[in-house]
Amino acid sequence: MSTSKQQSAVAASGAPATLQPLISASNLTKVYTMGEQTVRALDGVSLEIAEGDFVAIMGASGSGKSTMMNLIGALDQPTSGTLKIDGRDVATMGSDELADLRNRSIGFVFQQFNLLARTPALRQVMLPLLYAHPRPENIEEMARARLVAVGLGDRLDHHPRQLSGGQQQRVAIARALVNNPKILLADEPTGALDTKTSEEIMALFTELNRQGITVILVTHEPDIATYARRQITFRDGHIVDDERRDHARDPQREAAQ
Amino acid sequence: MTLVDSLRIALAALRANLLRSILTTLGIVIGVASVIVLVAVGSGARSGVEKQIASLGSNMLVVFSGSSRVMGRAAGAGTQLPLSEGDLAAIRDKVSGVTAISGQLNGSGPVVYGNTNWTTTLSGAHPGYTTVRDWPVTSGRELTAQDVRSTAKVAVIGQTVATQLFAGDDPVGATIRVKNTPFLVVGVLAPKGSSNFGRDQDDIVLMPMTTARNQIVGKSQVQADQVGQIYVKFDESTDLKEAEEEIESLMRQRRRILPGAEDNFNVRNLAEFMKARTEVLSTMTYLLAATSLISLIVGGIGIMNIMLVSVTERTREIGLRMAVGGRKRDIMRQFLVEAVSLCLLGGVIGTVLGVIGSVLVASAADWPVLIDPSVIALALAAAGITGIVFGFFPARRAAALNPIEALRSE
Numbered sequence: 001m002s003t004s005k006q007q008s009a010v011a012a013s014g015a016p017a018t019l020q021p022l023i024s025a026s027n028l029t030k031v032y033t034m035g036e037q038t039v040r041a042l043d044g045v046s047l048e049i050a051e052g053d054f055v056a057i058m059g060a061s062g063s064g065k066s067t068m069m070n071l072i073g074a075l076d077q078p079t080s081g082t083l084k085i086d087g088r089d090v091a092t093m094g095s096d097e098l099a100d101l102r103n104r105s106i107g108f109v110f111q112q113f114n115l116l117a118r119t120p121a122l123r124q125v126m127l128p129l130l131y132a133h134p135r136p137e138n139i140e141e142m143a144r145a146r147l148v149a150v151g152l153g154d155r156l157d158h159h160p161r162q163l164s165g166g167q168q169q170r171v172a173i174a175r176a177l178v179n180n181p182k183i184l185l186a187d188e189p190t191g192a193l194d195t196k197t198s199e200e201i202m203a204l205f206t207e208l209n210r211q212g213i214t215v216i217l218v219t220h221e222p223d224i225a226t227y228a229r230r231q232i233t234f235r236d237g238h239i240v241d242d243e244r245r246d247h248a249r250d251p252q253r254e255a256a257q
Numbered sequence: 258m259t260l261v262d263s264l265r266i267a268l269a270a271l272r273a274n275l276l277r278s279i280l281t282t283l284g285i286v287i288g289v290a291s292v293i294v295l296v297a298v299g300s301g302a303r304s305g306v307e308k309q310i311a312s313l314g315s316n317m318l319v320v321f322s323g324s325s326r327v328m329g330r331a332a333g334a335g336t337q338l339p340l341s342e343g344d345l346a347a348i349r350d351k352v353s354g355v356t357a358i359s360g361q362l363n364g365s366g367p368v369v370y371g372n373t374n375w376t377t378t379l380s381g382a383h384p385g386y387t388t389v390r391d392w393p394v395t396s397g398r399e400l401t402a403q404d405v406r407s408t409a410k411v412a413v414i415g416q417t418v419a420t421q422l423f424a425g426d427d428p429v430g431a432t433i434r435v436k437n438t439p440f441l442v443v444g445v446l447a448p449k450g451s452s453n454f455g456r457d458q459d460d461i462v463l464m465p466m467t468t469a470r471n472q473i474v475g476k477s478q479v480q481a482d483q484v485g486q487i488y489v490k491f492d493e494s495t496d497l498k499e500a501e502e503e504i505e506s507l508m509r510q511r512r513r514i515l516p517g518a519e520d521n522f523n524v525r526n527l528a529e530f531m532k533a534r535t536e537v538l539s540t541m542t543y544l545l546a547a548t549s550l551i552s553l554i555v556g557g558i559g560i561m562n563i564m565l566v567s568v569t570e571r572t573r574e575i576g577l578r579m580a581v582g583g584r585k586r587d588i589m590r591q592f593l594v595e596a597v598s599l600c601l602l603g604g605v606i607g608t609v610l611g612v613i614g615s616v617l618v619a620s621a622a623d624w625p626v627l628i629d630p631s632v633i634a635l636a637l638a639a640a641g642i643t644g645i646v647f648g649f650f651p652a653r654r655a656a657a658l659n660p661i662e663a664l665r666s667e
Binding site: 070073075076095096099100102103104108110114116117118119127128130131132135175179 | 258259262269273573574576577578579580581582583584585586587660661664
């Protein structure tokens, strides 16, 4: 029932900081075993992210932020502790359920866009809908509408090679949004873009957040993190800083000035 | 994800690497094409033999005069004691179950009608001939007992002779000259096709046995009551094995062959003899087809190889598909469908080439070929199964990928 979800996302837009947690992690650990060595990538992390928030997860490489992102993205499961995404405990879910959770609740945006080669934009955006259960009837129209919404209405048949970096990332964002997820999970979304394009993409995220979607941004660039209302910093598998800013960067306001 | 979605994705992937796809499926193409050609040639040969069996006439035995043995060596058919009218009458009267009987005394010579002449087989026969051979006349009449008694100069001609001499005109009632003797054409035989040894059986002029003995074969070469070989037809309830023994003992008795001595005649059930040949042909056909199935296996290994390469190349794509909600079985199915599509594509190309190849063999080597749709279906099914079997391992490997590692791979 994607429509009801859409409605709930829209309903949340009126009050961006409703305190009902969309993601809640408690005492989360993730241990990787590499041969005889064990690496504690996350070591007892507790965290709540409210629906409608705009969060930046920061940290150097090896800090645990990527591991956190994989867990929040339901791509991986914790070694111990509990992680609830959209009310569901990830630890108890099988791989099919995780896939469905990713499909329904999470939209991914990657640094390298991860578009399919030799595939027109429209088909890229249709992809998550193909894996939806139940599969919607009008997936082509849904995908087209999303591409129009990110400003690529005239690029439906373009292949990634025929698009600029910014346009490719917009296609990826349209793909992430097409199934009306509650969470937009962006991993270094501007890492491969120039400054100007980065600002455009961040403006798009801000706008989407204003419309109600929870944006979680994983980045190591402090500049980019300033768009978020909340900045969580990881180091050595722990949260070392969790700061809420009253005045996040607002591209609209900046443009008005 | 529906099967149509999977199929569309698979075809797009195959099209993206068109040359590689075609080269990969070449093994399947060759396998399927060779199965189809081999089976077509094999079943063509078999159906040819089967047609010949049918054209022999059913429930029939043939008696040949035997070869004599000189110092233990066979001296060739017909070198001893030709079969006679007396033999024929004895078989007709004393062997049970005989429904029709006829001799066939063969010679050859030119037949002339108007300006056209044609060299053909000239055969003396008895009135029962058309019945024994299941070979009715399509127009005019058969030879009669009266024709034989009166040494009538009448002829019943085969289709080939009719076509060659009369070119569409009605031959019945026309007079042809056989070895310079005028004969009245009284009937035309139904088409019969080629015989066991590839001879055109319709290339024949039948005439009464007595006339043939006098006029055609030449008095010097034949004994007064010689009948050539004897065709004997039995009713449906007769056991041909028993009939064969009956004829053998009758002939031995007539020829006063001592117990222990060899027959100087042969009784043959030609249909049985040819059925054995059919079985050999079938065995050969299936053996050859099985051999060409090996190339399907080799082709399948090639497909598995390329699919494994493809899974490695597309690891990121697989990771992405998993990230946006593709389940393991969706990924598995995508690659299986891709492998099966590749094999079926090869199967279809192979079928087309196989059919073309069969037609070429038919026209170039002049072999009868028979393309059986069920063989095509089987070959395609075999190709599809090859895809499933050899696509399974790469598909499982793709499905087992960890989405995080897959997304991170280069």
